[in-house]
Amino acid sequence: MSGGRVVAVTGATGFLGRHLVRALAREGAHVRILARRDAEHELWNGIALDVVPGSLEDVHTLERLAAGADAIVHAAGLVKARDRAAFLRTNGDGTRAMAAAARRRAPGARFIAISSLAAREPQLSDYAASKRAGEQAAREAFGDAPDRLVIVRPPAIYGPWDRETLAIFKAASQAIVPVFGSGRAAIVHVADAADAIARLAMGIGDARLYALADTNPDGYTISQLLSEASRAIGSRPRFMRIPAGVLLTAGTASGWWGRIRGQTPIFTAGKAREMLHPDWSVAPGEMLPQAIHQPKISIAEGFRETAAWYKAAGWLR
Numbered sequence: 001m002s003g004g005r006v007v008a009v010t011g012a013t014g015f016l017g018r019h020l021v022r023a024l025a026r027e028g029a030h031v032r033i034l035a036r037r038d039a040e041h042e043l044w045n046g047i048a049l050d051v052v053p054g055s056l057e058d059v060h061t062l063e064r065l066a067a068g069a070d071a072i073v074h075a076a077g078l079v080k081a082r083d084r085a086a087f088l089r090t091n092g093d094g095t096r097a098m099a100a101a102a103r104r105r106a107p108g109a110r111f112i113a114i115s116s117l118a119a120r121e122p123q124l125s126d127y128a129a130s131k132r133a134g135e136q137a138a139r140e141a142f143g144d145a146p147d148r149l150v151i152v153r154p155p156a157i158y159g160p161w162d163r164e165t166l167a168i169f170k171a172a173s174q175a176i177v178p179v180f181g182s183g184r185a186a187i188v189h190v191a192d193a194a195d196a197i198a199r200l201a202m203g204i205g206d207a208r209l210y211a212l213a214d215t216n217p218d219g220y221t222i223s224q225l226l227s228e229a230s231r232a233i234g235s236r237p238r239f240m241r242i243p244a245g246v247l248l249t250a251g252t253a254s255g256w257w258g259r260i261r262g263q264t265p266i267f268t269a270g271k272a273r274e275m276l277h278p279d280w281s282v283a284p285g286e287m288l289p290q291a292i293h294q295p296k297i298s299i300a301e302g303f304r305e306t307a308a309w310y311k312a313a314g315w316l317r
Helices: 015-026 061-067 084-105 128-143 166-172 189-200 223-233 245-260 270-276 299-312
Strands: 008-009 032-036 048-055 071-072 110-114 150-153 156-157 178-179 188-191 209-211 237-241
Touching: 008 061, 015 032, 015 189, 032 061, 048 061, 061 084, 061 150, 071 084, 071 189, 084 110, 084 128, 110 128, 110 189, 128 150, 128 270, 150 189, 156 189, 156 299, 166 178, 166 223, 166 299, 178 223, 188 189, 188 299, 223 299, 245 270
Parallel strands: 008 032, 008 071, 032 048, 071 110, 110 150, 150 209, 156 188, 178 237
Antiparallel strands: none
């Protein structure tokens, strides 16, 4: 590769990663990605990618990925796993391995660790604990070079190609929709999240911890999220409030049933505790300065676009 800023990306074939690659290309970066499988996606049409085959478990592969890069965006991670150990292996140890490779093979490069807003409350779930462990691993690796480390904590990310938040739209399409809790949660459209991370990868902004959110960082109640989703798909459900204990019991049952069937459900007791947490809002001081990046997509616009995409793709009737 010649000219331009070389940005290496893990997790490029995931939901956020696909959009991130496109955002980086728009910024003028030469993008190098780690991929276990064929690296093709319609979002990448016309983008010349440097593909390094392999996984986070292969130190030599990580060193090839990092070699000579100007920035490394570590977006790989698990959102569901069989147990705490599996979460920690990928989200904690994987971050440690990638950060170590970056220190060895990319002198002076900015390292951007994609964490989660859940890392604020590591006691809630195995996932949250593993994302906090990943942050700590990155800080330890860059302890003598904190000006090279950026940690990004996105909230729930939604948009085209996302299968996890599809559940909100499916729930909103039912005649009766259960609602729970009274907390507020920030969200962000994937395009806004990808644009913010791409700006950081291009060397813009200070090296510190940032949280992401949409145009309303105060967040939304579950009733507001479901109401907006129902408007986006044209349904008129009736909401039925359920006690927190019922959600926790359902999460526990889902986790056990998944183990029995040899599956890894995303809805577990830990996820239920995350969902019931009262405050996933984002303070203005946690976000990127407006001079660097401003979220553009409101929940109304983003949910309309996402619902239309789900319907066109056959994911939602």
